[in-house]
Amino acid sequence: MGQTFAEKILAEKAGLAKTVPGQIVEISPDIALSHDNTAAIRGIFEKMGGVKVFNPKVHAIILDHATPAPTTEHAENHRIVREFVQEQGVEHFFDVGRGVCHQVLVEEGLALPGEVVLGSDSHTTHAGVMGAFGAGIGRSEMASIWALGELWLRVPESLKIIVHGKLSPSVTAKDLALHIIGELGSDGGLYMSVEWHGEAIEALDLSQQAVLPNITAEMGAKNSYIPPDQKVFSFLKDRSNRQYEPVYPDPDASYTKIVEYDASTIVPVIACPHTVDNVKPLSEIAGLHIDQAFLGTCTNGRLEDLGAAAAVLKGRRIAPGTRMIVIPASSEVYLDALRAGYIETFVAAGAMVQSPGCGPCMGNHMGIPAVGEVIISSANRNFQGRMGTRESEVYLASPEVVAASAVAGAIIHPRYLQEGRG
Amino acid sequence: MSVIRGRVWKYGDDVNTDVIFAGKYTYTINDPAEMAKHALEDLDPRFVKEVKPNDIIVAGKNWGCGSSREQAATCLKENGLGAIIAKSFARIHYRNCLNTALPVLTCPEAVDVIQDKEMVELDLAAGEIRCGAGTFRFPPLPETVMGIFEAGGLIAYTRKKLAAR
Numbered sequence: 100m101g102q103t104f105a106e107k108i109l110a111e112k113a114g115l116a117k118t119v120p121g122q123i124v125e126i127s128p129d130i131a132l133s134h135d136n137t138a139a140i141r142g143i144f145e146k147m148g149g150v151k152v153f154n155p156k157v158h159a160i161i162l163d164h165a166t167p168a169p170t171t172e173h174a175e176n177h178r179i180v181r182e183f184v185q186e187q188g189v190e191h192f193f194d195v196g197r198g199v200c201h202q203v204l205v206e207e208g209l210a211l212p213g214e215v216v217l218g219s220d221s222h223t224t225h226a227g228v229m230g231a232f233g234a235g236i237g238r239s240e241m242a243s244i245w246a247l248g249e250l251w252l253r254v255p256e257s258l259k260i261i262v263h264g265k266l267s268p269s270v271t272a273k274d275l276a277l278h279i280i281g282e283l284g285s286d287g288g289l290y291m292s293v294e295w296h297g298e299a300i301e302a303l304d305l306s307q308q309a310v311l312p313n314i315t316a317e318m319g320a321k322n323s324y325i326p327p328d329q330k331v332f333s334f335l336k337d338r339s340n341r342q343y344e345p346v347y348p349d350p351d352a353s354y355t356k357i358v359e360y361d362a363s364t365i366v367p368v369i370a371c372p373h374t375v376d377n378v379k380p381l382s383e384i385a386g387l388h389i390d391q392a393f394l395g396t397c398t399n400g401r402l403e404d405l406g407a408a409a410a411v412l413k414g415r416r417i418a419p420g421t422r423m424i425v426i427p428a429s430s431e432v433y434l435d436a437l438r439a440g441y442i443e444t445f446v447a448a449g450a451m452v453q454s455p456g457c458g459p460c461m462g463n464h465m466g467i468p469a470v471g472e473v474i475i476s477s478a479n480r481n482f483q484g485r486m487g488t489r490e491s492e493v494y495l496a497s498p499e500v501v502a503a504s505a506v507a508g509a510i511i512h513p514r515y516l517q518e519g520r521g
Numbered sequence: 522m523s524v525i526r527g528r529v530w531k532y533g534d535d536v537n538t539d540v541i542f543a544g545k546y547t548y549t550i551n552d553p554a555e556m557a558k559h560a561l562e563d564l565d566p567r568f569v570k571e572v573k574p575n576d577i578i579v580a581g582k583n584w585g586c587g588s589s590r591e592q593a594a595t596c597l598k599e600n601g602l603g604a605i606i607a608k609s610f611a612r613i614h615y616r617n618c619l620n621t622a623l624p625v626l627t628c629p630e631a632v633d634v635i636q637d638k639e640m641v642e643l644d645l646a647a648g649e650i651r652c653g654a655g656t657f658r659f660p661p662l663p664e665t666v667m668g669i670f671e672a673g674g675l676i677a678y679t680r681k682k683l684a685a686r
Binding site: 123125135136139142143146147148149164165170172173176219220221235236237238239240242243246247251285286289290319321374461462463480482483484485487489 | 583611679684
């Protein structure tokens with residue numbers, strides 16, 4: 100019997116010939132990712148009796164959650180993180196302004212095929228876009244890794260998602276992901292290793308592919324993986340100086356569940372308040388007034404996402420009574436978008452462009468909704484209270500739909516804008 | 522800690538960590554006692570006012586989904602919560618609870634019949650939940666996890682292991 104991706108990579112890392120779901124293994128991550136929560140983790144590390152971290156080379160510390168600091172408390176938090184980085188000699192440190200940790204990890208060639216990334220952030224699943232095993236862990240667990248260099252993991256069951264055919268041009272990877280989460284539910288991949296297969300997945304560019312492992316966290320997955328191909332290897336060529344060995348599932352691996360989709364049947368969708376699996380066809384919600392549109396985050400704040408939104412906004416204006424916030428996922432994205440003219444398009448359209456980071460995604464700053472307001476966002480979470488007040492509604496959609504809705508002042512697909520029906 | 526007897530706070534499916542401990546507090550509140558004051562604030566404001574030591578949360582599927590924030594486990598533990606019984610748990614929150622030595626048990630059959638506010642007895646050693654509707658058994662926790670649990674949480678467990686090196 101062959102092994103799934105998760106069974107195989109965890110066996111390799113644990114020095115075992117094979118593993119089975121449910122087995123507990125002790126492994127040392129190749130990368131241990133933390134962000135603004137590094138300061139709190141340091142406190143736990145000290146309580147554990149920690150003085151020097153086990154291996155400063157495995158740490159990637161990226162400040163992104165509240166950057167630049169909105170309050171003195173946040174600024175003090177950042178200061179403690181910088182001190183820690185200095186004290187411990189952490190190599191992979193990226194200060195405020197570099198971008199959202201998951202995107203930066205990929206850009207910096209720190210999430211590699213066949214490697215294990217453990218991060219104290221629930222969207223660490225994102226690293227699966229590079230063919231890595233990326234899983235979110237808690238703060239104490241991260242502190243324990245700092246102290247001991249290892250952590251226990253339960254080998255997960257695996258869910259194989261196969262997407263056949265081709266997505267229609269008006270449908271994005273975000274629509275595909277939301278459609279599947281809507282169908283399988285917020286616990287549809289609970290504890291599981293989710294693998295994405297099929298020609299519709301292979302046909303997506305890396306930016307679109309990244310949406311899938313990122314948002315798979317919203318169905319409870321432990322990790323989410325796309326088999327790395329030449330796109331990944333080319334991308335990493337000038338970004339990584341570490342050797343890596345991709346890991347692929349065996350053809351005869353045993354999956355707990357296999358689900359198959361025909362890409363051509365997927366339509367543009369939207370996740371409605373207040374759960375990510377409350378997914379409806381966009382056409383059902385079209386026309387709903389929005390107060391604010393937010394384009395950004397690790398889910399959909401890459402160059403291609405900004406490009407898709409700029410194509411909609413070019414020569415148009417944000418509707419009166421509606422605001423739009425754009426936050427590139429990283430400084431690299433920001434620079435590329437600047438050179439491509441997208442930033443000019445956004446500002447000319449009346450949008451606000453802000454420095455790379457998580458922004459208002461989890462209600463920290465840079466565009467918190469007022470009571471009773473309706474938000475359309477390209478992010479991955481719409482829980483009640485997520486963006487600050489529980490008396491606001493957050494809809495999740497693709498960058499194109501976010502941009503078109505900003506222009507119309509109401510939820511709309513861009514193709515109806517073009518036809519003048521907005 | 523082997524037998525926990527407490528009153529039930531019953532909740533539904535998919536209770537996420539944003540309503541257990543709101544994201545807006547994650548970088549402004551660091552004191553566990555202060556965290557406790559905001560537990561379940563957006564779901565059930567009565568909880569922090571009326572919860573008693575050893576009370577037990579009984580919930581539907583996917584308890585603790587969403588953000589990995591550990592404060593969601595800490596704020597419950599600090600309120601003296603005895604345990605959580607759910608149909609299923611979101612995995613990071615599940616780990617966070619075990620790491621703060623807060624017993625978390627998966628037992629869908631028990632969740633279906635336990636009533637809100639009834640007294641329930643939980644026997645960790647025997648692997649039994651005793652409630653008005655009868656006795657239910659749950660699978661024991663894996664050995665490695667029990668080690669963390671018996672040490673009183675991951676912090677104590679790591680401290681011991683680090684000191685032994």
